[in-house]
Every structure is written in C-alpha cells, then in structure tokens.
Amino acid sequence: MTESPQSFKFDDKGLIPAIVQDATTRDVLMVAYVNREALQRTIATGDAWFWSRSRQELWHKGSTSGNYQRVRRLRLDCDGDAIIMDVDPDGPACHTGERTCFFHTVDATGIHRDEAGEDVAEPTAGGPESGGATAAIVEELAQVIAGRHAEMPEGSYVAQLLRAGIDRVAKKVGEEAAETIIAAKNGAHDEIVWEVADLWFHSLVLLEACGVSLADIWAELARRRH
Numbered sequence: 001m002t003e004s005p006q007s008f009k010f011d012d013k014g015l016i017p018a019i020v021q022d023a024t025t026r027d028v029l030m031v032a033y034v035n036r037e038a039l040q041r042t043i044a045t046g047d048a049w050f051w052s053r054s055r056q057e058l059w060h061k062g063s064t065s066g067n068y069q070r071v072r073r074l075r076l077d078c079d080g081d082a083i084i085m086d087v088d089p090d091g092p093a094c095h096t097g098e099r100t101c102f103f104h105t106v107d108a109t110g111i112h113r114d115e116a117g118e119d120v121a122e123p124t125a126g127g128p129e130s131g132g133a134t135a136a137i138v139e140e141l142a143q144v145i146a147g148r149h150a151e152m153p154e155g156s157y158v159a160q161l162l163r164a165g166i167d168r169v170a171k172k173v174g175e176e177a178a179e180t181i182i183a184a185k186n187g188a189h190d191e192i193v194w195e196v197a198d199l200w201f202h203s204l205v206l207l208e209a210c211g212v213s214l215a216d217i218w219a220e221l222a223r224r225r226h
Contacts, residue, residue: 009081010036015051016083020093022100023072023086029093030101032059034083046071048085054183054191064172065157067091095198097148097157142204142214149208161205169209173202 010016015033022029032050034042038058041049048069052059062068069087076083094101105112148158161169176199183191207214 007080008036008039008076009079011081013053015053016081018048018050018083018085020048020069020085020087023088027100028102029069029087029089029099032061039083042071042085043074048087053188054179054186054195056182062090064175065091065095066160067093067157069093091155091160092157095157096201097155097159099155138200138204139214141201142208145204145208158205161202162209166206166209169202169206173199173206176202 008016014035016035016039018032018034020029020032021027033053034049035051038049038051041047041058041060048061048071050059050061051057068090069085070090071085071087073086074083075086089099092099094103145158148156149162152159152163161172176195180192180195180199183195204214207217
C-alpha cells in the first residue's frame with residue numbers, strides 16, 4: 001500500500017504549481033500557481049483561484065474574461081508539491097482565445113502551431129536578431145485579430161473583447177501595462193517577457209478596435225527613426 005502525502009508542500013514563496021486539465025477531454029489547458037489562500041478559495045467556491053506572481057495578488061480565473069473554470073476534482077501528487085485541477089471550462093483558457101495554452105508543437109525544425117492554433121513562431125534563417133521573425137509574428141497576429149473582428153466567432157477571446165467595446169479593450173491594455181511595470185520592478189526575466197507579450201497582443205486588439213492599421217504604426221516608427 002502506497003503512502004499518502006501528509007500535507008501540501010509549498011515552495012519557499014508559498015506556492016504550488018497547478019496543472020489545469022479539462023475534466024472531459026483530459027487536455028491540459030494551462031499551468032498556474034496557487035498559494036494556501038487560493039487553494040482554500042478553490043475548495044470553498046468550486047471555482048479555480050490562483051496566485052498571480054506578476055501582480056502579487058489572488059486571481060479568480062474568469063473574473064475579467066468570463067471564462068471561469070469550475071473545478072470538478074483536485075488531485076495532489078505523491079510528494080505533495082503539485083496538484084492537478086480537473087475542471088469544466090466556461091470558455092477558452094488562454095488569453096489568446098485558444099481553448100488551451102498549449103497549442104504549439106516543438107520538433108527538430110522549430111515551433112509550429114497545432115491545426116486548431118492561431119499563432120505560430122517559425123524559425124527564420126536570420127534568427128530573431130534579423131528582425132524578420134519579430135515582424136512576421138506581429139503581422140500574423142494582427143491578421144488573426146482582424147479575422148476575429150470580421151467573423152466574431154463564439155468562444156473567441158478577441159471577439160469577446162471587441163464586442164465589449166473600446167472601454168473594455170483600453171482597460172485591458174492598461175491592466176497589461178501595469179503588470180509589465182510590476183514584472184520589470186520584480187526583475188524577473190520570464191515574467192517581463194510574458195507580460196510584454198500580453199501588452200503587445202492587447203495593443204494589437206486596441207488598434208483593430210480603433211481602426212488603426214499596423215502599417216500606420218510602422219510608418220510612425222520609421223519617421224521617428226529618421
């Protein structure tokens with residue numbers, strides 16, 4: 001008979017990683033962190049609660065997007081230092097509008113989106129320092145966002161933001177800017193990368209909502225450069 005863990009083993013920051021899994025499809029939706037209070041709230045309410053390392057605050061998943069995660073079961077690993085949340089999601093788990101945050105495949109040729117994915121980061125001959133890969137992914141994201149605006153499909157995070165109006169989109173950009181500042185003050189490389197990516201993504205949504213093209217931004221940057 002195997003032994004059960006005696007307690008939750010939080011790390012030196014008081015956190016445990018939480019793997020969020022669709023209770024029906026068994027797909028992994030996202031990975032986040034919980035502290036003791038987030039775990040207690042999750043158990044008490046039946047909704048997924050996490051601890052945001054960048055904002056340093058409790059995070060009720062879905063409170064701003066409406067994409068709540070109803071927890072069906074919590075599973076603790078043998079060492080007591082990681083949990084799986086089996087959830088029934090109300091909508092996409094990823095801020096990009098994808099059902100899961102894991103929609104890229106990695107192989108010997110690079111990073112590729114899955115068939116259902118929206119985004120792709122393909123390697124280029126010049127590498128990121130050449131500027132080609134950077135411009136390509138930003139252009140592609142802008143095109144995806146424009147497509148979501150034209151079609152407004154149900155379940156799309158981008159469409160949901162655009163339906164809510166410019167005030168909601170602008171508020172989201174402000175929130176991401178604040179999180180970027182916090183990440184910078186924390187001096188955490190990975191957090192800064194993540195938050196700046198979020199800020200750029202939502203800025204592209206703002207441009208689409210306002211009818212401003214990415215070409216206009218490139219032109220203004222070129223003007224300033226010269």
